[in-house]
Each structure stands twice: as C-alpha cells, then as structure tokens.
Amino acid sequence: MAEKNWETLEGACYYCKKCRLWETRNHVVIGKGNKNADIMFIGEGPGQQEDLQGIPFVGPAGQLLDKMLKAIDLTIDDVYIANVVKCRPPGNRDPQEDEQEACLNYLRYQLMLVKPKIIVCLGRIAGTAIISPTFRITKQRGQWLERKGYWITSTFHPSALLRDETKKRPAWEDFQAIKQKLIELQ
Numbered sequence: 001m002a003e004k005n006w007e008t009l010e011g012a013c014y015y016c017k018k019c020r021l022w023e024t025r026n027h028v029v030i031g032k033g034n035k036n037a038d039i040m041f042i043g044e045g046p047g048q049q050e051d052l053q054g055i056p057f058v059g060p061a062g063q064l065l066d067k068m069l070k071a072i073d074l075t076i077d078d079v080y081i082a083n084v085v086k087c088r089p090p091g092n093r094d095p096q097e098d099e100q101e102a103c104l105n106y107l108r109y110q111l112m113l114v115k116p117k118i119i120v121c122l123g124r125i126a127g128t129a130i131i132s133p134t135f136r137i138t139k140q141r142g143q144w145l146e147r148k149g150y151w152i153t154s155t156f157h158p159s160a161l162l163r164d165e166t167k168k169r170p171a172w173e174d175f176q177a178i179k180q181k182l183i184e185l186q
C-alpha cells in the first residue's frame with residue numbers, strides 16, 4: 001500500500017480478495033468510532049448484522065458493548081472499534097488462521113493510523129491474534145502488557161457475556177481497570 005492514510009486502507013479493504021471470505025460477504029466491515037481515539041477495541045469478525053450494514057458491533061453484542069462503555073463514561077466518540085477479520089465468516093464460525101493472517105496487516109495499518117494508547121482485545125480470537133498464539137482468555141483477561149508503545153489488555157467478548165451471566169462481573173472489573181488506565185495515561 002502506497003501512502004499511509006484512511007483512503008488507501010479503505011480502498012484496499014473494499015476490493016480485498018486475499019482470503020475466501022470475500023466470496024460470501026455483503027460488506028467489508030472496517031471500523032467505527034473516533035479515528036483519533038486513545039483506546040481501540042478489537043473484536044473477532046463481523047456477524048450477520050455487521051455484514052449487512054458494513055459497521056462493526058451493531059448487533060446484540062454491540063448493544064452490550066455500548067452499555068459497558070457507558071458504564072465507564074465513554075461513548076463511541078471516545079473509542080475506535082474494529083475486528084481481527086473484516087469480512088463475515090459464514091455462519092459466524094471462527095475466522096480461520098489463514099483468514100486472520102491475510103487480514104492482520106489491515107488491522108496493523110489501522111493501528112498506525114489511529115495510534116491509540118490502549119488496545120482492548122475482546123475475546124479469545126483477538127487475544128490470540130494480538131497478544132500471543134498461546135493466549136488463554138480465562139487465565140489472561142484483565143492482564144496488561146506494554147508493547148510497541150501500546151498498553152494492551154483483554155476481556156471477555158460481549159457475546160460470551162450474553163451466553164454466560166457469570167462472566168459479567170469479571171468483565172465489569174476489567175472495564176473499571178481500563179478506565180483507570182485511561183485516566184493514568186492522560
């Protein structure tokens with residue numbers, strides 16, 4: 001990709017055929033929110049609603065994420081939200097390793113453009129792609145590491161909270177810690 005800007009990224013993504021997911025997508029889902037945010041949330045990949053609308057986290061998981069942001073006094077204007085893969089895996093299956101690999105350079109490019117202070121991985125897939133191939137969500141969520149100038153942490157994916165109420169309390173604690181880190185880094 002030539003010059004580093006949003007137009008270059010968006011152009012490359014909209015015509016991307018680097019993996020098989022282009023064959024079944026309705027829309028490429030790049031990101032939403034504040035392109036200069038201090039904090040970037042990274043999910044797994046678009047679901048049905050996201051694929052139809054071309055916007056990440058607009059379905060039930062997105063509504064819960066909005067509520068959790070509100071609980072720490074943040075809105076979509078304070079954050080940027082993207083996914084590990086930009087096209088919907090059919091039937092909401094996990095994105096396969098080669099699909100993630102094909103898409104990760106776009107996410108790296110997005111990170112360079114947004115330059116957040118904090119990266120929050122939502123769930124196992126984002127944690128594995130961003131933090132470490134051996135990442136374990138139940139063991140490592142809530143931990144922080146500093147890498148390449150970013151503070152990185154992880155918490156449960158909002159879809160996991162919708163399936164299992166007992167995860168809400170630890171996720172709430174993770175969000176409180178995220179807020180604290182944001183204040184510290186101001």
Ligand code: URA
Nearest residue numbers: 043044045046056057
């Ligand atoms: N789940 C995700 O991981 N990303 C979305 O955009 C929607 C649901």
